[in-house]
Amino acid sequence: MNKSKEKFMAAVFFASALISILAVGLICVFLFVNGIPALFKIGTLEFLGGSQWSPMDQPAYYGILPMIVGSLYVTAGAIILGVPIGVLSSIFMAWICPPRLYKWIKPAVDLLAGIPSVVYGFFGIAIIVPLTGNSIVSASILLGIMILPTVISIAESALRATPRQYYEGALALGAGPYRSLFYVVLPAAKNGILAAVVLGIGRAIGETMAVIMVAGNQARMPVSLFKGVRTLTANIVIEMGYAADLHRGALIATGVVLFVFILIINISFSALVRKDRG
Amino acid sequence: MKNQKNFERIMGILTWGAAALTLGVLAFIIGFILFKGVPHLKPSLIAFSYNSENVSLMPGLISTILMTLLSLAISVPVGVFAAIYLTEYAKRGSKLVSLVRLTTETLSGIPSIIYGLFGLLFFVTYLGWGFSLLAGAFTLSIMILPLIMRSCEEAIHSVPDVLREGAFGLGAGKLRTILKIVLPSALPGIFAGIILAIGRIVGETAALIYTAGTVAQIPKSPLSSVRTLSVHMYALSGEGLHTNESYATAVVLLLVVVAINTLSAKIVKSIGVK
Missing domain, CATH: 1.20.5 (Single alpha-helices involved in coiled-coils or other helix-helix interfaces)
Structure with a gap:
């Protein structure tokens, strides 16, 4: 009686462990099966390299290059704004911050991570858009803020993992505290910091709602940093509601492209983390 | 110098x-x-039925709570069981375990819009559930699975082996040891993970628009379309008419998030992790 119960539960535990494999498998299958035929029908080159997206026109054009470029622009902007501030903040938190202040700043960063994207988007509409319009710049600023907690927490743990002797050795050789941090501790944590940047890229490129609310979403090649742009994620959400047939397929294929980007980013992230562990 | x-x-x-x-x-x-x-927090915001007059957030609030409970009901058992397998049963360095870890890592990196797309293709269309509470909850339960698994695994890992050996020594079987000794000691850590997962569910929008839909109502069945608070806010901002009510909704969302963060910090502190 007891023995069969043991066996049964062991099987249940085992089956549960397989669920994540099953989930990834299903996600891949359903995205690819629904997206790839449209990709072939449109033509891979026209789809990925076409600079015109006008699915409602006759004839319809399904080029997602504007959205690929748009995603890259806002992501690059977010990294340029978010990474320096995030890395400097993480240095502060890991090495400089007095413990009494840390008790406040750590929950604050966690809270920044917990704020829902729509609330960020709302904030963007009310504060950032009046200044810089529905534009690449607005989306970059907002995403720059949103990736801060990701960058900070990963960079912080990488910085904490560098041995204290490095810092003390540099001090003993006559370097000032900040010179020791920036020339000895920071380079030692290089891989971890890079991993933080990569994960930040993943967050920024995958962010949807906040970007839709501030980026303007015009499906055209970006003309200026202060003009609107549409990202891959926005393309899916905006048109999925009414798309049919090939148009719908093209949107799913947009998801496939995004998915492949994310997979590449994830692989580089885990490679960096592994390298960091030696 | x-x-x-x-x-x-x-x-x-x-x-x-x-x-x-x-x-x-x-x-x-x-x-x-x-x-x-x-x-702009006023009583009409918590009227039980939504109309464009009162812009009530009550249906959204109730839907959010139901969505959270249902997603957790699906994800927590699976996540906890999977973590038990990985920590207590699996052989070290087995190919299967590394595959489980790889896929879990992959899941945690997938953006919510991809989950939304998958949910639309699989639960809504292929399984024919339509825009529904159920489709939304299943989609979210996959999304939070890696979070639950990881926190649970860490919690189980931190249970000292002495406890297991003690239980074995007293004649308890493996299953009994896990259920009666290991899991109870790991409970606070598991809770912390669940609370983080609640935070993600409450804040989620992109994964829900095309799985749970956007109908502002208190669901009558698991197959009714619902609109959680976050989706509600997004819908309001798109209409551009009810700015004040949107801000009030944002306040409620923020309060929930702050409460969740405080709670999880308290729990983590009480078990002395990091």
Whole structure:
């Protein structure tokens, strides 16, 4: 009686462990099966390299290059704004911050991570858009803020993992505290910091709602940093509601492209983390 | 020497400045939402049925709670069981375990819009559930699975082996040891993970628009379309008519998030992790 119960539960535990494999498998299958035929029908080159997206026109054009470029622009902007501030903040938190202040700043960063994207988007509409319009710049600023907690927490743990002797050795050789941090501790944590940047890229490129609310979403090649742009994620959400047939397929294929980007980013992230562990 | 001093001063200003900026941005966002939203918190916002007159957030609130409970009901058992397998049963270095870890890592990196797309293709269309509470909850339960698994695994790992050996020594079987000794000791850590997962569910929008839909109603069955608070806010902002009510909704969302963060920090502190 007891023995069969043991066996049964062991099987249940085992089956549960397989669920994540099953989930990834299903996600891949359903995205690819629904997206790839449209990709072939449109033509891979026209789809990925076409600079015109006008699915409602006759004839319809399904080029997602504007959205690929748009995603890259806002992501690059977010990294340029978010990474320096995030890395400097993480240095502060890991090495400089007095413990009494840390008790406040750590929950604050966690809270920044917990704020829902729509609330960020709302904030963007009310504060950032009046200044810089529905534009690449607005989306970059907002995403720059949103990736801060990701960058900070990963960079912080990488910085904490560098041995204290490095810092003390540099001090003993006559370097000032900040010179020791920036020339000895920071380079030692290089891989971890890079991993933080990569994960930040993943967050920024995958962010949807906040970007839709501030980026303007015009499906055209970006003309200026202060003009609107549409990202891959926005393309899916905006048109999925009414798309049919090939148009719908093209949107799913947009998801496939995004998915492949994310997979590449994830692989580089885990490679960096592994390298960091030696 | 002068150079050295300047470097120290400039870098000092930059690091303190960056940290101050991070804190400042957070304070500004929260202050702004509270300032704009609190004056508009009024009783009509919690009327039980939504119409464009009262813009009630009550259906959204109830839907959010139901969505959270249902997603957790699906994901927590699976996540906990999977973590038990990985920590207590699996052989070290087995191919299967590394595959499970790889896929779990992959899941945690997938953006919510991809989950939404998958949910639309699989639960809504292929399984024919339509835009529904159920489809939304299943989609979210996959999304939070890696979070639950990881926190649970860490919690189980931190249970000292002495406890297991003691139980074995007293004649308990493996299953009994796990259920009666290991899991109870790991409970706070598991809770912390669940609370983080609640935070993600409450804040989620992109994965829900095309799985749970956007109908503002209190669901009558698991197959009714619902609109959680976050989706509700997004819908309101798109209409552009009810700005005040949106701010008030944002205040409620923020309060939930702050409560969740405080709670999880308390739990983590009480078990002394990090």
